[in-house]
Amino acid sequence: MTDPYAANKRFIAPARGGARPGQFVVTALLVFFGWTFLRELVFLPIDRSDGVGATRWSFFLELAAFAVLVVVLDRVIWRAYGRRWTSLLGDPARLLPDFARVLVGCLALYLFFLLLGFDGSGASQRPLGAWVAFLPVALLGIALQTGAEEVFFRGFLHQYAAALFKHPLLWMGGPALAFGLVHAANDPTSAASVFAYVAWTTAFAVACIDLTARTGSIGAAWGLHLAVNVTALTVATTEGAPMSAAALFVYPARPDAMAGPDPAFVLFGLVFELAFLTVLWLMARNMIAR
Amino acid sequence: MAYPGFETHTAPAAARAELWRTALGAVLILLVYAGLAVGFIAGAGWLLSDEVTANQIAAGSTPLAVVILLAHFAVMVIAVAVVTRLLHRRGALTLMGDRTHLLRDFLRMAGIAAAMAALATVFILLTQEITMEIAPGRWLLFLPLALPLLLLQTGAEELVFRGYLQQQLGARFGVGVRAAWMVCPALIFAVLHVDPASQGQNLWLVVLVITLFALLTADITARTGSIGAAWGLHFVNNVQALLIFSLEGPLSGLSLASLGLSAASPAALPLFAADAAVLLIVYGLWRRVHD
Numbered sequence: 001m002t003d004p005y006a007a008n009k010r011f012i013a014p015a016r017g018g019a020r021p022g023q024f025v026v027t028a029l030l031v032f033f034g035w036t037f038l039r040e041l042v043f044l045p046i047d048r049s050d051g052v053g054a055t056r057w058s059f060f061l062e063l064a065a066f067a068v069l070v071v072v073l074d075r076v077i078w079r080a081y082g083r084r085w086t087s088l089l090g091d092p093a094r095l096l097p098d099f100a101r102v103l104v105g106c107l108a109l110y111l112f113f114l115l116l117g118f119d120g121s122g123a124s125q126r127p128l129g130a131w132v133a134f135l136p137v138a139l140l141g142i143a144l145q146t147g148a149e150e151v152f153f154r155g156f157l158h159q160y161a162a163a164l165f166k167h168p169l170l171w172m173g174g175p176a177l178a179f180g181l182v183h184a185a186n187d188p189t190s191a192a193s194v195f196a197y198v199a200w201t202t203a204f205a206v207a208c209i210d211l212t213a214r215t216g217s218i219g220a221a222w223g224l225h226l227a228v229n230v231t232a233l234t235v236a237t238t239e240g241a242p243m244s245a246a247a248l249f250v251y252p253a254r255p256d257a258m259a260g261p262d263p264a265f266v267l268f269g270l271v272f273e274l275a276f277l278t279v280l281w282l283m284a285r286n287m288i289a290r
Numbered sequence: 291m292a293y294p295g296f297e298t299h300t301a302p303a304a305a306r307a308e309l310w311r312t313a314l315g316a317v318l319i320l321l322v323y324a325g326l327a328v329g330f331i332a333g334a335g336w337l338l339s340d341e342v343t344a345n346q347i348a349a350g351s352t353p354l355a356v357v358i359l360l361a362h363f364a365v366m367v368i369a370v371a372v373v374t375r376l377l378h379r380r381g382a383l384t385l386m387g388d389r390t391h392l393l394r395d396f397l398r399m400a401g402i403a404a405a406m407a408a409l410a411t412v413f414i415l416l417t418q419e420i421t422m423e424i425a426p427g428r429w430l431l432f433l434p435l436a437l438p439l440l441l442l443q444t445g446a447e448e449l450v451f452r453g454y455l456q457q458q459l460g461a462r463f464g465v466g467v468r469a470a471w472m473v474c475p476a477l478i479f480a481v482l483h484v485d486p487a488s489q490g491q492n493l494w495l496v497v498l499v500i501t502l503f504a505l506l507t508a509d510i511t512a513r514t515g516s517i518g519a520a521w522g523l524h525f526v527n528n529v530q531a532l533l534i535f536s537l538e539g540p541l542s543g544l545s546l547a548s549l550g551l552s553a554a555s556p557a558a559l560p561l562f563a564a565d566a567a568v569l570l571i572v573y574g575l576w577r578r579v580h581d
Contacts, residue, residue, distance in 0.1 A: 109372075116365060117329020121336040275321035278314075282376035 007216030008162060011090045014083060015159040024160045027080045031152065032182075034072045039065055053243035056134055062243065063141030066148035073152055088155030090217030098215050101287040102223030106280050110231045113276075123236065123249040131248045138234060138246035146225040153179050153205065154212045154221045162213070172209050179205035192263035196270040203274055204228070207281040211288065220288050224280065293465050295388065295515025300460035300471075302384035306377075307461035315373045315458070316478075319450060323369035330362045350541035353424065353432050356532065359541070360439035366446040370454050378458075385453030387516035395518030396525075399510070399576055403526035406572050407534075410564070414535060420547045423536075429546050436533055436544055444524035448517040451475045452507055465512070472512070476504035488539040490554025492562065499566045503527070506573050513580065523572065 042065050046058060053059040074085040089095055153175060162171040180202030187197040208221035237247035244250070254261075335344030338354070346355040347362075371382035386392060414420070455478065460471035480501040489496045507520035536545035538552045551558045 112368075113326060113329075116368065117326050117331075117333045119329060119332035119336050121332070121339065272321055272325045275318055276325065278318060279322060279372060279376065282373075286376050286379070 005213040007091070008213035011212065011216040012159045012162045014087050015081075015163040017081075021164055023080060024164060027076055028157060028160075031069075031073050031076050031156070034076065035069045038068050038072060042068060051240065051242060051244075053245055056137070056245045059243060059245035060137055060141045063145040066145040069148045070151055073156060077156065085151060085155075088151050088159065088218070090155070090212070090219075091215070092217070094215050094217045095219040098217060098219035098288050099223040099226075102211070102220045102284045103227055104223075105283045105287040106224055106227035107230065109280060109283050110227060114231075114235065120236075120249055123251045125249055126247070128248070131246075134246060135234065139230065142229050142233060143226055146229050147222055150208070150218045150222040150225055154208050154218045158209055158212055172206060172213075176202050176205035176209060179208075190261065190263065190266070192266040193261065196266050196273075199270060200273055200277065203277055207277065207284070210281070211284055214285075215288050220284055223287075224284050228280070293509075293512040296460060296465045296512045298515040299387035299511060300457045302380050302387075303378070303457035303461035306379060307458055309462055311377060312455075312458040312462065315377050316455065318373050318377065319369045319454065322372065323366045326365040326369060327362050330365050331358070334358045334362075350543050352543045353428070354543075356541060356544035357432065357435055357439060360436065360443045363439075363443040363446040367442070367449060370446075370450050374454060382449070385449045385457065386518075387453070387457070387511065387514075389516060391514065392516045392518035395514045395516060396522040398579060399519035399522035399572075400526050401522075402575050402579065403523050403572050406568055406575070407526055407530045410530075410568055411534065413564070414549070418549055420535065420549055423542070423545055423548045426546065429533075429544070432544060433533070437529070440528050440532065441525060444528055445517075445521055447479075448507070448521045448524060451479045451504065452511040452517045452520045456508055456511060460512075472505060472508040476501050476508060479504040485540070488553050490552075491556075492554055492558060495559065495562050496553060499562050499569070502566055503569060506569060510573070510576070519576070519580075 043061075046061065048058065050058075053062045070085050073088075077083045077085070077088075157175040157178065158171070161175045165171040165174070180198040180200075183201040184194055184198050187193050204225075208224060211220040211224065212218055214220075233243055234246045234248065236249040236251060237244040238251045239253040241253075331347050332344050335342065335347060338358075342352060342354050342358065346352055347358045350356045350359045367382075370385065374380055374382050374385060383389070452475070455475035456471050459474060463470035465471075480497045483500045484493065484497055486493055503524075507523060510519045510523070511517055513519075531545075532541055533545055535547050535549055536542040537549055537558065542548065549558075549561070551561070
């Protein structure tokens, strides 16, 4: 059987040269905290008291600010390794074709499944024209945000982790868990929902790393990531939830939202979410098959 | 050889028939189906909120509710088709097996089963108290919708059990291991039909009859090489149970007449025994015609 991850060797080759564990950890932390700090500076003059991403302008800014992550990353790896951010993208011949194919395949699957079973009971629909008008801007913002995350997590973090570690549990599991843990703060309603969120995002990161290691570029992972986030942000939201400006349907907030949902319900839901993630990943695998 | 159609039926599964793959596929089919089904029924309840509620649909208690409940099996077809395409890299039509004689096999079996069902109907009319449940005109109005949807519902179940599971396990274990391709899908089929709320103390007998049904349809499929005949038997069986006579309880909303019994009542026992007998007679007759 041929090595399914043959392309990964070419992908991580630029990171092999001077990869030292200590330097890698310091570089990664420097990028992460440098980005966190600069991000706060960007948002200093912006009033976020109405909630994060509640208006169209702040929604777009939240996402577009991820471009700063790439700038920080570019500066730091130039100093540390003498590399530019474009060298983190991988095989240029596969980058955009894989991105487009996986994006189209996964969005089609989402759309198909949404049309089959969308329950809008209780939800209010926002004006369709305004939603359509904002959609291109929203998509641009989501493309920037997911692209920047892919450059950092599947470009930088994965390249160096795979150059440093031999065992898949380390080079796949490590960066995937890191991706899951930085998402822990996104859903702070209850312990169960944080666990479900981290478990799902970790599994999602494993799928992205798998796609990157198979294709030798971050294109396929970016396509999957974009499809997932577009669906999460532009279809439905809950009253008062963060990043709600681009959604077409708004469900009323649950009165018991402060106490958080029933843990059993959350974990039950996680099983279905993971099954659907597996189907999305299979779709991506089919779209990148040559 | 007892199962001349076995090889042609399972051949499309041969390339990707690893046990882990089939197990993953079965779990994915179940979860994707269940997730989409909940969404489909809730979504239909939302779109048709003036006429039917999601609870009525789930119980199948009105004609429209039964129609929607039958239509939701499209979701099962989609679940098995998506998993077959993406995980096994083969088209959903290959789940039917060899399609050259599919229609002929379907019609032949449906004809035999319908003839027996007609005899059984006479028997029921002579021995049971029945009450008309729905005005015949209204019932007729729903028939053009209900019949194709029953074709969809029985077809969906055949695609999953005699198609997907039987082909995958058959390709992995071979014709000799009947425990794998015949018994295992039949037990899963029976377990998924367990409903203690409506079947009560008759549960084990009902499950036994359903297992017998699944074993016979698996046998028939392996003889003919496609799901056609099994689909025909399933279709006629469900037309009888959903559209003609029904027991009280779930899915009774579209039947012409009621037997006035629930699946849990002791008086239903002879009916289940008769059901099993009719199945075996249909199978015997079909074997005479087919062999």
